[in-house]
Every structure is written in structure tokens, then in C-alpha cells.
Amino acid sequence: xxxxxxxxxxxxxxxxxxxxxxEGLSHRHGTRTAVDNVSFSIExxxxxxxxxxxxxxxxxxxxxxxxxxxxxxxSVELLGRDPGKISDLAERTRLVGMMQQRLDLVxxxxxxxxxxxxxxxxxxxxxxxxxxxxxxxxxxSMAALASVGLEARAxxxxxxxxxxxxxxxxxxxxLVQDPQVIVADEPVASLDPDLASDLLGLLRKIATERDxxxxxxxxxxxxxxxxxxxxxxxxxxxxxxxxxxxxxxREMLGQLYERKTGNGDGDSGEAADGRLLWGI
Amino acid sequence: xxxxxxxxxxxxxxxxxRFPGSRAQLTLLLLAAFTWSFFSIESxxxxxxxxxxxxxxxxxxxxxxxxxxxxxxxxxIGDAWTTLSFAVAGMTVAVLLGVPMGVLASxxxxxxxxxxxxxxxxxxxxxxxxxxxxxxxxxxxxVAAFGLSPAAGVLAIGIPYAGIIGRILAERxxxxxxxxxxxxxxxxxxxxxxxxxxxxxxxxxxxxxxAFYRFECAVRAAAVLSFVGLGGLGLRISTxxxxxxxxxxxxxxxxxxxxxVGIDLWSSQIRRRLLR
Numbered sequence: 439x440x441x442x443x444x445x446x447x448x449x450x451x452x453x454x455x456x457x458x459x460x461e462g463l464s465h466r467h468g469t470r471t472a473v474d475n476v477s478f479s480i481e482x483x484x485x486x487x488x489x490x491x492x493x494x495x496x497x498x499x500x501x502x503x504x505x506x507x508x509x510x511x512x513s514v515e516l517l518g519r520d521p522g523k524i525s526d527l528a529e530r531t532r533l534v535g536m537m538q539q540r541l542d543l544v545x546x547x548x549x550x551x552x553x554x555x556x557x558x559x560x561x562x563x564x565x566x567x568x569x570x571x572x573x574x575x576x577x578x579s580m581a582a583l584a585s586v587g588l589e590a591r592a593x594x595x596x597x598x599x600x601x602x603x604x605x606x607x608x609x610x611x612x613l614v615q616d617p618q619v620i621v622a623d624e625p626v627a628s629l630d631p632d633l634a635s636d637l638l639g640l641l642r643k644i645a646t647e648r649d650x651x652x653x654x655x656x657x658x659x660x661x662x663x664x665x666x667x668x669x670x671x672x673x674x675x676x677x678x679x680x681x682x683x684x685x686x687x688r689e690m691l692g693q694l695y696e697r698k699t700g701n702g703d704g705d706s707g708e709a710a711d712g713r714l715l716w717g718i
Numbered sequence: 719x720x721x722x723x724x725x726x727x728x729x730x731x732x733x734x735x736r737f738p739g740s741r742a743q744l745t746l747l748l749l750a751a752f753t754w755s756f757f758s759i760e761s762x763x764x765x766x767x768x769x770x771x772x773x774x775x776x777x778x779x780x781x782x783x784x785x786x787x788x789x790x791x792x793x794x795i796g797d798a799w800t801t802l803s804f805a806v807a808g809m810t811v812a813v814l815l816g817v818p819m820g821v822l823a824s825x826x827x828x829x830x831x832x833x834x835x836x837x838x839x840x841x842x843x844x845x846x847x848x849x850x851x852x853x854x855x856x857x858x859x860x861v862a863a864f865g866l867s868p869a870a871g872v873l874a875i876g877i878p879y880a881g882i883i884g885r886i887l888a889e890r891x892x893x894x895x896x897x898x899x900x901x902x903x904x905x906x907x908x909x910x911x912x913x914x915x916x917x918x919x920x921x922x923x924x925x926x927x928x929a930f931y932r933f934e935c936a937v938r939a940a941a942v943l944s945f946v947g948l949g950g951l952g953l954r955i956s957t958x959x960x961x962x963x964x965x966x967x968x969x970x971x972x973x974x975x976x977x978x979v980g981i982d983l984w985s986s987q988i989r990r991r992l993l994r
Contacts, residue, residue, distance in 0.1 A: 528906065542898050542900065560906070
């Protein structure tokens with residue numbers, strides 16, 4: 439795996455630096471407010487799930503955290519630094535990495551080259567072209583593929599892999615990049631429950647063993663409460679609740695997923711979520 | 719085709735609304751112009767040559783009895799080789815010149831807005847000039863410049879084809895799906911790495927299969943260029959026609975067909991492998 443020695447701020451004893459500190463964050467697309475005055479702070483090594491309806495602003499929030507989007511107002515600090523202001527690519531990719539949805543892989547390239555792409559911030563052009571064109575494999579990429587159970591399919595084109603396999607390739611890419619803060623947008627959305635648990639277990643192992651922080655949007659509240667330390671409910675761009683996973687209740691989720699108009703819709707939404715929540 | 723129609727639909731609908739009935743009127747106008755053109759051609763004895771039917775019958779009769787004597791066949795195979803060599807050399811020039819120009823014309827490597835627009839406009843302008851002039855015109859120019867040398871034939875094919883390949887490549891590179899590219903940038907890829915890991919893989923299959931189609935065109939062009947005096951299948955066809963030896967004309971025509979079909983088979987095999 440890539441070296442973890444770098445110049446990132448270490449938590450000192452007087453005032454520990456949060457892995458992720460967000461203050462008064464807002465973002466507007468034109469007239470629509472995608473993220474509305476969000477503030478929270480996440481400790482190192484924590485796994486935090488964002489839950490909420492699609493369109494609630496989770497993806498935008500995650501993209502702001504990685505520095506891909508500049509927020510309209512407010513601040514983001516990852517280990518004391520604003521990711522949007524780090525111009526050195528190698529340094530930024532060691533600080534934060536985003537696991538994208540599977541649509542964001544290059545479908546014409548093999549699985550292992552898609553994983554190699556996690557190294558592009560640290561490789562110079564010659565090295566990246568050599569790994570692309572020559573038949574040598576990059577051992578950490580192969581190890582990352584092995585850890586998601588895909589080493590046998592390393593040379594397969596991504597377009598020939600199933601949805602779940604593609605998602606695992608995306609996870610392997612972020613594993614090989616090995617950032618301090620792993621941001622994941624629906625990392626297990628198209629996986630069957632066993633595989634989803636395996637992969638979230640893998641993220642947990644990395645978070646614990648290497649003291650990495652994981653922030654992920656999760657579709658399924660059951661998985662969120664089982665595998666994460668803390669669950670943040672996002673609704674209409676704002677934080678509706680922010681609780682330890684074990685304190686999550688049906689009522690919170692019912693309100694989070696409640697439809698905007700009409701009480702009847704809200705009731706049926708709650709019933710549907712109640713079924714989902716048998717597992718808690 | 720379906721998506722093309724869908725893309726054109728709103729525009730044509732807008733035009734229809736603005737000029738009701740204009741499509742029928744335009745059709746009538748064009749038909750009238752077409753009919754009139756027949757009567758406007760000044761030609762002694764009309765445009766249909768009465769002796770033509772006899773000549774056509776003779777040519778068609780020779781179709782089934784091409785000259786396949788070993789001596790002549792050997793010459794035709796040699797000509798086919800010459801034509802193929804011109805086509806391959808011409809395509810090599812086209813790719814070597816067209817690919818870098820196409821990358822520049824796509825503007826994907828420049829980050830500054832003004833610099834990108836400048837480089838794009840410059841490269842697109844050069845590509846437009848290259849492909850605006852037909853290969854035969856280039857051939858006449860180069861033959862005038864350095865006489866009947868192979869270089870004239872190779873450049874005559876390579877230069878306009880570089881313009882075409884560069885343009886297609888530029889468009890495909892620009893049209894690569896944006897999500898994977900954004901993801902590569904988020905992993906810290908430079909513009910050149912995004913090109914190598916994202917844009918080129920996404921456009922390779924299309925561009926390569928188009929280049930193969932162009933290779934077929936290059937074989938045809940090389941045959942035609944041999945009329946200009948560069949040797950090859952076209953010269954053989956024209957010599958046979960001058961002698962009214964139609965059996966001898968069909969042999970190089972068939973050789974041309976064999977070349978084109980061969981390239982077609984090869985390209986579909988490669989395309990299948992690329993898309994697999």
C-alpha cells in the first residue's frame with residue numbers, strides 16, 4: 439500500500455484536529471439550495487453515514503467535502519486543511535479520496551487500470567502511461583482488487599463486469615489511493631446484502647487499523663445503523679438529525695423520509711420504512 | 719439514425735412552424751431544377767450517347783471472362799501491391815499527423831480558457847484546410863512540385879486524410895462521458911492522464927473503426943491517383959480501357975474489390991475485439 443507518511447497535520451494533545459469539520463456550509467445550484475447551512479465535526483477513525491431521500495443533497499455535500507465543488511458559503515476542513523485549496527495533487531489525494539458511483543469508472547479500461555487510476559495523483563505521466571501500456575501490474579492495485587474479491591477479473595474490461603463488481607472496482611480504486619478521509623457516494627447501492635456487509639466490514643477494518651475516517655451516503659438505514667458509528671439524516675439540504683448509530687429510531691427515519699405534501703403519503707412512507715427497520 | 723432524427727426533430731419542427739408548407743414547395747423547386755438541368759447541358763447529339771449500349775454490352779460480357787493468364791495476373795498483383803503500399807503509407811502519414819492535431823483541436827489539454835480557445839481554433843483551422851482540398855488536387859499540386867515521385871502520392875493521400883481523422887478524433891475526445899473524467903480528476907489525474915486513462919479509451923473503438931473505413935477510401939484513392947501517373951491498379955484499368963481490352967480491365971477491378979473486402983473483414987474483426 440501507499441506510504442502513509444506525509445505532511446498532514448497530526449492531532450496535538452491540547453486541541454485534537456477533527457478529521458472533518460464543516461461550518462455553516464451552504465451551496466446553491468442556480469436558485470435551488472442543495473446544501474443549507476450544514477455544520478458538523480467528525481473525529482478521526484469514525485465511520486459516519488449520511489441518510490436521506492434521493493435529492494436531499496447528500497451527493498453535493500460529499501463532493502464539497504472532497505473539494506470537487508466549491509461551496510457557495512461556509513467552510514470545510516479535513517485534518518485542519520481546506521481540501522479545495524490544496525493545489526498539490528499528490529498531497530490532496532493522500533488527504534481525501536472519493537469512491538464514486540459505478541458510472542464513474544472508465545468502462546473501456548480493465549478493472550486493474552481503473553484501480554491504478556487511484557494512483558494518478560502520485561504517478562508522473564511517464565509512470566502512468568507505462569502502467570497503462572506495458573503488461574506490468576502494480577502490486578498494490580492487485581492487492582486492492584484481491585481485498586474486494588476481484589483479483590481473478592483484474593484484466594476484464596469494466597463494461598463486462600456486473601453492477602456489483604463495478605462497485606467493488608470503485609472501492610478498490612479508493613483503497614489503493616488510501617486517503618486519510620474516505621468519502622463514498624452510495625458505496626453499496628447495487629450490491630446484495632451479504633456483499634454490502636462484507637464491503638462495509640472492509641471499510642470498518644481500514645478505519646480501525648489505519649485510523650482512516652469514512653463518510654458515506656447510504657441508501658439503506660439498516661446498513662447505516664449496523665456498520666457505522668454515527669448517522670446523519672439529511673433532508674432538503676439541511677441536517678435533520680445527527681445521532682450515534684445505536685440511538686437511531688424509527689420515528690427519526692419516518693420523519694426523514696416523510697413526503698413533503700400530504701399526511702397520507704407520510705404515513706405510507708413510514709410504513710415502508712418500518713418494514714426496512716425490522717433489522718434494527 | 720433514430721437518435722439523429724430525435725436530435726433534429728425540434729429544429730425541423732420549428733422551421734415547419736415558421737414556414738408552413740415550405741417543405742413541399744422546396745421539393746417541387748428542386749425537382750424542377752433537376753429536370754431543367756437535363757435540357758441545359760449543351761452536348762452534340764444529346765447527353766445519351768447512342769453507341770453506349772453496344773460498349774456497355776461488351777464491357778458486361780467481359781465481366782465473366784476477366785483476363786486471368788498468369789503473366790497478366792502477376793502484373794495485376796504487383797499493381798495491387800503498389801496501390802496498397804500507397805494506401806498504407808498515406809494512412810501512416812494521416813495518423814501521425816492527424817492524431818496530434820486532433821488532440822490539439824479537441825482542446826482537452828489546455829486549461830486556460832483563452833489559451834484553449836486559441837489552440838483549438840488554430841488546430842481546427844489547419845485541419846479544415848487539410849481536408850478542404852481533395853486528394854486529387856493535392857496530388858496535382860505535389861506532382862507539379864516534385865514530379866512523379868512516390869512521395870507525391872503518399873502525401874496526396876496522407877494530408878487530406880489527416881484533416882479528416884484529426885477532426886473525428888477531436889470530436890470523439892470532446893464527447894467522452896464526463897462522469898468518469900471527473901472521477902479521474904478527483905483521483906488527482908493531470909489533463910494528459912485524463913486523456914490517456916479516460917478520453918482515449920472511451921473514443922478508441924469509434925476512431926479506429928473510422929480510420930479503417932478511411933483506409934478503404936485510401937485504397938480507392940490510391941487506385942485513382944495512379945491515373946495521375948503514379949502506377950498501380952488505376953493505371954492498369956485506364957490502360958486496358960484505352961486499348962478497349964475489357965477482359966484486361968476487369969482483372970484489376972476485381973483486385974480492387976478483393977483489397978477493399980479484405981480490409982473490411984480485418985476492420986470488423988478488430989472492431990469486434992475492441993468492443994468485446
